[in-house]
Amino acid sequence: MRAHNGFYGEYGGQFVTETLVPALDRLEEEFLNFLRSDEDRERLDGYMRDYAGRPTPVYFAENISKKYGFDLYLKREDLLHTGAHKINNTIGQALLARFMGKGRVIAETGAGQHGVATATAAALFGLRCTVYMGRTDAERQLPNVRRMKLLGAQVSVVEIGQMTLKDAVSAAYRDWVASVQDTHYIIGSAIGPHPFPEIVAHFQSVIGDESRVFFSRRGGLPDAVIACVGGGSNSIGMFRGFLDDRGVELVGVEAGGRSPLPGDNAASIGCGIRGIFQGCLSYVIQNGTFQIEDVHSVSAGLDYAGTGPEHAHLHDTGRVRYTSVDDAAALTAFHELTRLEGIIPALESSHAVGYALRQAESLAGKTVLVNLSGRGDKDMDIIDAMTGGES
Amino acid sequence: MKGIYILGGYPDRGRFVQSMRAVAEAGADFIEVGIPFNDPVADGPVIAGAAMETANSGITVEEILEDMESCRRSGVRLFAMTYCNIIYRYGIARFSERCRGLLEGVILADLPNRMHSFFYERGLDLPIIPFVTLESRGDDIVSASYSPGSFVYFIGLRGITGATADFESTEMTEQVVRVRQHTGKRVVIGFGIKNGDDARRALALADGFVVGTEAVRRQGDLPALREYLEGLLQTVPAGDH
Numbered sequence: 001m002r003a004h005n006g007f008y009g010e011y012g013g014q015f016v017t018e019t020l021v022p023a024l025d026r027l028e029e030e031f032l033n034f035l036r037s038d039e040d041r042e043r044l045d046g047y048m049r050d051y052a053g054r055p056t057p058v059y060f061a062e063n064i065s066k067k068y069g070f071d072l073y074l075k076r077e078d079l080l081h082t083g084a085h086k087i088n089n090t091i092g093q094a095l096l097a098r099f100m101g102k103g104r105v106i107a108e109t110g111a112g113q114h115g116v117a118t119a120t121a122a123a124l125f126g127l128r129c130t131v132y133m134g135r136t137d138a139e140r141q142l143p144n145v146r147r148m149k150l151l152g153a154q155v156s157v158v159e160i161g162q163m164t165l166k167d168a169v170s171a172a173y174r175d176w177v178a179s180v181q182d183t184h185y186i187i188g189s190a191i192g193p194h195p196f197p198e199i200v201a202h203f204q205s206v207i208g209d210e211s212r213v214f215f216s217r218r219g220g221l222p223d224a225v226i227a228c229v230g231g232g233s234n235s236i237g238m239f240r241g242f243l244d245d246r247g248v249e250l251v252g253v254e255a256g257g258r259s260p261l262p263g264d265n266a267a268s269i270g271c272g273i274r275g276i277f278q279g280c281l282s283y284v285i286q287n288g289t290f291q292i293e294d295v296h297s298v299s300a301g302l303d304y305a306g307t308g309p310e311h312a313h314l315h316d317t318g319r320v321r322y323t324s325v326d327d328a329a330a331l332t333a334f335h336e337l338t339r340l341e342g343i344i345p346a347l348e349s350s351h352a353v354g355y356a357l358r359q360a361e362s363l364a365g366k367t368v369l370v371n372l373s374g375r376g377d378k379d380m381d382i383i384d385a386m387t388g389g390e391s
Numbered sequence: 392m393k394g395i396y397i398l399g400g401y402p403d404r405g406r407f408v409q410s411m412r413a414v415a416e417a418g419a420d421f422i423e424v425g426i427p428f429n430d431p432v433a434d435g436p437v438i439a440g441a442a443m444e445t446a447n448s449g450i451t452v453e454e455i456l457e458d459m460e461s462c463r464r465s466g467v468r469l470f471a472m473t474y475c476n477i478i479y480r481y482g483i484a485r486f487s488e489r490c491r492g493l494l495e496g497v498i499l500a501d502l503p504n505r506m507h508s509f510f511y512e513r514g515l516d517l518p519i520i521p522f523v524t525l526e527s528r529g530d531d532i533v534s535a536s537y538s539p540g541s542f543v544y545f546i547g548l549r550g551i552t553g554a555t556a557d558f559e560s561t562e563m564t565e566q567v568v569r570v571r572q573h574t575g576k577r578v579v580i581g582f583g584i585k586n587g588d589d590a591r592r593a594l595a596l597a598d599g600f601v602v603g604t605e606a607v608r609r610q611g612d613l614p615a616l617r618e619y620l621e622g623l624l625q626t627v628p629a630g631d632h
Contacts, residue, residue, distance in 0.1 A: 015475050017433050018503045018522035019546060021531065161443065166430065173432045178550035180526065276475040276501070277430065290480035291429045291446045 002201070002240075002310065006194030009316060011309035014193040015276050016173070023180045028195040030096050035202075040095070047091050051124070052081045054088075054206065058214040058369070063340040070363040072356060073222065074343070074372040075211050077234065084346065084374030085207060085234045086117035090186055092203035094121035097184035104128040104183040108172040110137050110165035110230070111301035111348060112144025113374055114188030119153035121186075129153040132171040134163035137300045144378050162294055165230075165304045169278050189231020190308035193279035197308050201236045208241020211369060223366040224249040227373065228351040229322065230266065230302035232311045234373035239320060250319065252311060253355045255297035256326035262287065266295040267324040268307040269315050277305065282312040298327035298382065299347035301374075325354040331386060333357050334376065346374035347382065392542065392579055392599025393418070393590070393624055395606050396472060398425040398438065399455035401445045402611045408458050410610045415465035417620035422462075423498060423601060426455055426473035433474075433500035435553030437604045452481050460493060470520065472498040475510075484514025496520050496540055504534055520544050523570045523578075525562055536574035543576045545597060548583045553604040556583025558592040567597050587626040594627055 006012050014024060034040045048054040056079050061072040077085040090107075097105055105127050109115030115131035122129035131153050138145050138157050148155050161167040176185040190200045215221045225242055227235035229252040242248045257265030265271055268283045275284035277292060285293045285305040297303040314320040330347060333354035338344050345353060352370045356363065376383075395414045400407050414422050429446035431439045459469055471494050478486045478497070496518040502510070504521045521535035524546040535543055547556040547563050557563065570578050577598035584593055584600045593600035602623060609616035
């Protein structure tokens with residue numbers, strides 16, 4: 001574990017109602033047992049290989065590389081079953097739920113990718129499943145709502161607040177406090193109370209581990225590794241593979257939204273300050289009266305006022321550089337990748353690609369790895385709305 | 392110990408102050424003033440809705456504390472109930488300094504007992520009231536006894552404010568007996584108390600109760616609040632205060 005007593009430096013902790021404390025302890029115990037058990041880890045590896053489709057390839061994007069003047073490699077998490085990295089974590093946590101004897105799982109979802117991945121794991125392991133999703137997100141990511149329902153999950157649409165990811169997380173906590181005896185809450189981002197950030201990062205670290213092996217075999221690590229950061233699960237999974245490689249620059253890309261003004265973006269590290277939000281101490285976008293600020297991003301998966309505590313720590317230590325890409329640049333990157341490589345990326349991942357394209361000059365001649373955390377099929381309606389169907 | 396929860400600044404500062412006075416006049420032993428936070432995960436629709444509306448209205452913690460001071464003369468004991476971010480952002484030591492003599496303690500909905508040290512180590516000099524829940528294990532109950540808080544806040548249901556407690560369940564009665572045995576502290580039942588009947592049963596079982604949702608629901612309508620409080624507080628036997 002990288003967390004010490006539940007903290008990454010000064011960030012993290014367990015800021016939840018007392019009712020949940022025994023469940024968090026039980027979860028930590030089960031997770032530690034899992035880490036010690038070769039048999040359990042082999043079981044997860046089996047599901048990752050035969051069911052989810054791991055390892056995912058690292059693809060050299062030749063056409064973009066030629067046009068932009070640096071070598072762009074893409075870690076193809078978009079090729080996984082259900083279309084994003086989220087399945088790495090949900091299969092792992094569903095196994096933990098089974099070990100704990102829980103018959104039901106709940107989840108929050110923004111873009112719907114984590115909801116679909118949870119509903120999928122629930123179907124696979126015969127668990128009952130409820131997914132909380134804000135109304136705004138349910139409307140803009142409708143295909144994923146349909147998929148969750150087909151998979152047998154109950155989709156509970158949340159109609160409070162901004163009706164996005166924050167409100168879905170709160171609704172899931174409210175369910176969990178009442179249902180904790182038979183229910184496990186599968187948190188999808190590297191957020192929440194300890195041990196969730198550690199568990200999610202662990203299950204996602206397969207992304208960075210596989211990437212590192214690929215480059216080691218090829219004869220040299222990349223100069224820069226880039227991933228998008230909302231709650232921060234795909235990015236922490238990628239970064240963990242390279243944290244000790246001081247020569248590899250790590251870049252986390254937050255959602256710059258429409259502008260740097262309050263309410264217009266979701267860049268928690270760039271525009272937020274320290275606060276205690278949804279289970280942990282981290283960087284949080286908030287206003288002068290200590291309330292959580294409204295946020296905006298074109299991508300539902302990054303549209304969140306907080307970020308994982310390990311990211312907050314990695315920002316303070318300087319090991320990872322956090323920056324942001326706005327809606328427009330993410331959309332440009334979305335189209336570039338689609339047209340030049342024939343890969344339709346999720347709008348979340350498009351932020352990471354957008355950073356690389358924007359920095360083409362400073363990256364000239366370098367080897368750059370971008371985590372393509374998900375595919376963009378779910379985003380067709382947003383793309384149509386943004387481009388008037390002319391894309 | 393009969394306690395009433397009132398939401399600070401709701402539905403406006405004037406009616407908040409009047410609500411506090413009404414509670415003091417009706418004979419409550421203590422008032423828990425909620426300082427609104429716009430991510431109230433422990434609260435059900437009534438308090439959460441009111442808290443989000445008030446939090447987003449721009450009211451400051453300072454304004455709520457000023458309004459609380461105006462009720463000091465009534466002699467009713469005051470606690471603040473809120474979420475961690477409010478006090479963390481205000482400045483933990485600064486909040487402590489500001490509330491000395493005003494508050495008898497703080498109740499933080501998203502701070503479990505094991506994390507109290509986070510606030511004490513950063514300069515909080517006010518007691519944090521410990522929680523015991525239906526899920527609490529033996530060690531959790533024992534650890535609550537080390538708290539400087541004057542009572543144990545017992546959450547008698549699994550869920551959020553506004554849900555219904557089940558006084559018939561042996562699970563609840565047995566847990567309250569355990570808390571009294573192991574902590575030596577008075578036990579106040581919060582969450583799930585709606586009417587005089589619930590309050591009587593809470594007092595038969597424990598040392599006190601707190602009513603929240605049903606009071607907040609009437610903060611905008613003072614005559615209705617007074618009538619409700621009268622029915623609630625005068626039909627139940629006086630506490631040990």
